[in-house]
Amino acid sequence: MTERKLTFMSAITEAMVQSMRKDETVILIGTDVAGGAEVDHLVHDDGRYDDAFGGVFGLSKGMVTEFGRERVIDTPIAEHGYFGAAVGAAATGLRPIAELMFNDFVGFALDPILNQGAKMRYMFGGKAKIPLTVRTVHGAGAGAAAQHSQTLYGMFGAIPGVKVVVPSNPYDAKGLMLAAIEEDNVVVFSEDKMLYGMKGDVPEEYYTIEIGKANVVREGTELTIVAIGKMVQVAQEVANRLAKGDISVEVIDLRTIAPWDQETVLNSVEKTGRLIVIDESNPHNNTATDIASVVADKAFDYLDGPIKTVCAPNTPVPFAANLEKAYIPDADKVLKVAEELIADLRKVSTI
Amino acid sequence: MDRKEALWIYQKMNEIRFFEDEVHRTFGKGLIPGFVHLYAGEEAVATGVMALLDDEDYITSTHRGHGHAIAKGCDINGMMAEIMGKKDGLGGGKGGSMHVADIGKGMLGANGIVGGGFGLAAGAALTVKTLGRDNVAVCFFGDGASNEGVFHEGLNLASILNLPVIFVCENNQFGEGTPFRYASASETVAERASAYNMPGVRVDGMDVEAVYDATKEAIARAKSGKGPTLIECDTYRQYGHFEGDEQKYKTDQDPNKDRDPIPEFREKAIANGWMTAEEADAIETAAEKTIVEATAFAEASPLPDESALYTDIFA
Numbered sequence: 311m312t313e314r315k316l317t318f319m320s321a322i323t324e325a326m327v328q329s330m331r332k333d334e335t336v337i338l339i340g341t342d343v344a345g346g347a348e349v350d351h352l353v354h355d356d357g358r359y360d361d362a363f364g365g366v367f368g369l370s371k372g373m374v375t376e377f378g379r380e381r382v383i384d385t386p387i388a389e390h391g392y393f394g395a396a397v398g399a400a401a402t403g404l405r406p407i408a409e410l411m412f413n414d415f416v417g418f419a420l421d422p423i424l425n426q427g428a429k430m431r432y433m434f435g436g437k438a439k440i441p442l443t444v445r446t447v448h449g450a451g452a453g454a455a456a457q458h459s460q461t462l463y464g465m466f467g468a469i470p471g472v473k474v475v476v477p478s479n480p481y482d483a484k485g486l487m488l489a490a491i492e493e494d495n496v497v498v499f500s501e502d503k504m505l506y507g508m509k510g511d512v513p514e515e516y517y518t519i520e521i522g523k524a525n526v527v528r529e530g531t532e533l534t535i536v537a538i539g540k541m542v543q544v545a546q547e548v549a550n551r552l553a554k555g556d557i558s559v560e561v562i563d564l565r566t567i568a569p570w571d572q573e574t575v576l577n578s579v580e581k582t583g584r585l586i587v588i589d590e591s592n593p594h595n596n597t598a599t600d601i602a603s604v605v606a607d608k609a610f611d612y613l614d615g616p617i618k619t620v621c622a623p624n625t626p627v628p629f630a631a632n633l634e635k636a637y638i639p640d641a642d643k644v645l646k647v648a649e650e651l652i653a654d655l656r657k658v659s660t661i
Numbered sequence: 662m663d664r665k666e667a668l669w670i671y672q673k674m675n676e677i678r679f680f681e682d683e684v685h686r687t688f689g690k691g692l693i694p695g696f697v698h699l700y701a702g703e704e705a706v707a708t709g710v711m712a713l714l715d716d717e718d719y720i721t722s723t724h725r726g727h728g729h730a731i732a733k734g735c736d737i738n739g740m741m742a743e744i745m746g747k748k749d750g751l752g753g754g755k756g757g758s759m760h761v762a763d764i765g766k767g768m769l770g771a772n773g774i775v776g777g778g779f780g781l782a783a784g785a786a787l788t789v790k791t792l793g794r795d796n797v798a799v800c801f802f803g804d805g806a807s808n809e810g811v812f813h814e815g816l817n818l819a820s821i822l823n824l825p826v827i828f829v830c831e832n833n834q835f836g837e838g839t840p841f842r843y844a845s846a847s848e849t850v851a852e853r854a855s856a857y858n859m860p861g862v863r864v865d866g867m868d869v870e871a872v873y874d875a876t877k878e879a880i881a882r883a884k885s886g887k888g889p890t891l892i893e894c895d896t897y898r899q900y901g902h903f904e905g906d907e908q909k910y911k912t913d914q915d916p917n918k919d920r921d922p923i924p925e926f927r928e929k930a931i932a933n934g935w936m937t938a939e940e941a942d943a944i945e946t947a948a949e950k951t952i953v954e955a956t957a958f959a960e961a962s963p964l965p966d967e968s969a970l971y972t973d974i975f976a
Contacts (some may be wrong), residue, residue, distance in 0.1 A: 345837070347840065384844075387776070387808055387837070390809075414774070414854060418774070418809065418811065422727055453746070454695045455695055455696075457759065457773030457774055458754065458773055594820075604834065623970060629694070629695065629743075629746050629754060630746035630750075630753075631964070633755065
């Protein structure tokens with residue numbers, strides 16, 4: 311296996327490119343996924359195209375040059391229309407990757423996902439498959455304010471018929487993206503924009519990571535922290551800091567938030583008896599509350615304390631830098647909650 | 662157009678341009694978080710329309726909303742502070758560039774959602790009509806938004822309800838990085854008006870007077886109960902879609918590329934006897950000073966109190 315560092319962003323690009331080389335039914339469709347359509351100076355003499363954007367974050371840069379405008383398709387700003395088209399194409403033989411530039415724009419794109427793509431197979435008695443990957447972007451931290459910073463994967467995850475993947479690092483991003491494209495179901499692949507620059511080892515080979523399986527990134531015995539996406543780094547920091555006080559923390563990177571890996575989470579809680587879930591979503595009806603409800607139901611007897619969730623507050627994402635920082639869950643906020651849960655351990659250790 | 666209006670227009674055009682150039686520099690220095698979309702080059706549209714509106718008229722704006730806000734009379738100090746995320750911003754620093762608003766001035770907000778304004782403007786016009794007020798609502802939107810499904814819904818609804826609303830399309834030729842000629846099946850936005858049984862006119866959006874005249878007619882029509890009008894203003898944005906955009910999709914052949922509505926209007930206003938060259942110079946100097954002061958005001962303003970994170974959720 312090749313030792314190689316890639317950014318989170320490039321890992322996703324590489325996954326899309328590899329899947330498009332492997333399978334000619336894979337297309338990329340969205341607003342400005344190339345950009346510069348019908349601009350003469352962006353067309354080479356041999357008919358190949360350059361892009362103007364390659365996605366607003368540059369994530370699909372170069373793809374139109376390799377695959378042409380027939381497979382890297384710029385749309386008008388018309389989310390309802392092109393998500394409908396993506397579902398229609400998926401139902402009839404293509405394997406589209408459709409980009410929702412910011413998950414906040416889902417207001418205009420939701421019906422094709424919610425009422426068409428997610429339900430066709432069920433309504434048609436199993437006679438349809440919808441191999442659609444919805445690539446979208448979530449997360450606060452970029453100063454992008456209330457309509458470009460939300461964390462909405464939990465909303466998608468509440469729809470039966472939709473799988474939702476939230477990678478936390480470049481290696482996972484590539485493997486989960488390839489798995490998402492291979493899936494014969496609607497998969498929302500939600501990328502935290504604050505992770506785009508994160509570097510990590512990414513093999514050049516084609517590989518997939520199982521959707522629906524969490525990753526225990528740190529083993530521990532006294533406290534379980536389940537984290538999603540960018541919050542995995544927060545969980546690791548908390549674990550490191552608690553380790554200095556001899557508290558042993560298990561960190562689970564959920565990877566898939568729908569369907570989330572109950573087995574891994576329940577096994578961990580049975581071992582540690584304590585659970586914190588970190589989720590940047592607003593605090594109600596989100597993945598963290600769902601995990602809390604399932605664990606309370608299925609592992610109640612193993613719990614040594616209340617299940618804690620650390621989420622964004624029940625507010626829109628504020629613009630001002632200091633308010634935005636206060637909005638996002640961080641290690642200090644998690645530690646504060648953790649102290650309540652581990653107070654009994656501290657007592658024991660000081661005796 | 663009379664002298665008083667021309668002087669106001671020239672002042673607002675200059676305030677917008679100095680404001681946007683200053684935001685461009687300030688963003689470059691890293692003092693502005695997030696995404697910023699500049700209006701420079703499109704000043705003739707905002708000012709040509711807003712010269713005919715007062716505080717009781719409503720507008721909905723776009724992610725490229727600074728120009729609309731200034732022309733609608735929003736406090737410039739408060740705008741600059743908002744864009745820097747400061748306590749004294751129009752929204753207390755909680756909205757930022759894409760959400761600059763002042764409902765008291767009839768400015769229903771810049772909007773981070775492309776096409777977000779169609780329904781809102783129809784709703785504001787519904788208020789005007791229902792309460793029997795003598796006002797209008799103006800929906801500013803870009804050529805990009807004209808291809809959203811909600812364009813159809815908004816215009817159709819406004820037409821069947823006979824609402825006093827004016828849909829002003831700022832066709833700056835690019836929806837983000839994609840040319841309008843690619844993204845639209847119709848050659849113009851204006852011609853789509855016939856599908857909604859309303860007038861559709863396409864005007865030179867670099868010419869304030871053309872925008873002004875078309876708006877005046879649309880307002881008269883709206884206020885006499887005849888319903889909405891669609892005005893397409895052919896314009897051009899001088900900066901990129903967002904700050905940092907390399908603008909690889911632009912070409913030397915793009916229409917309006919070498920035009921600037923501000924000197925064009927200066928020349929015309931002087932030729933028509935609406936203002937003197939000395940008055941124009943004085944307006945330019947004053948506008949620049951206004952913006953310098955706004956920047957100083959915004960920089961001096963503190964960050965919001967952390968408790969502000971939790972306020973303003975419910976009335």
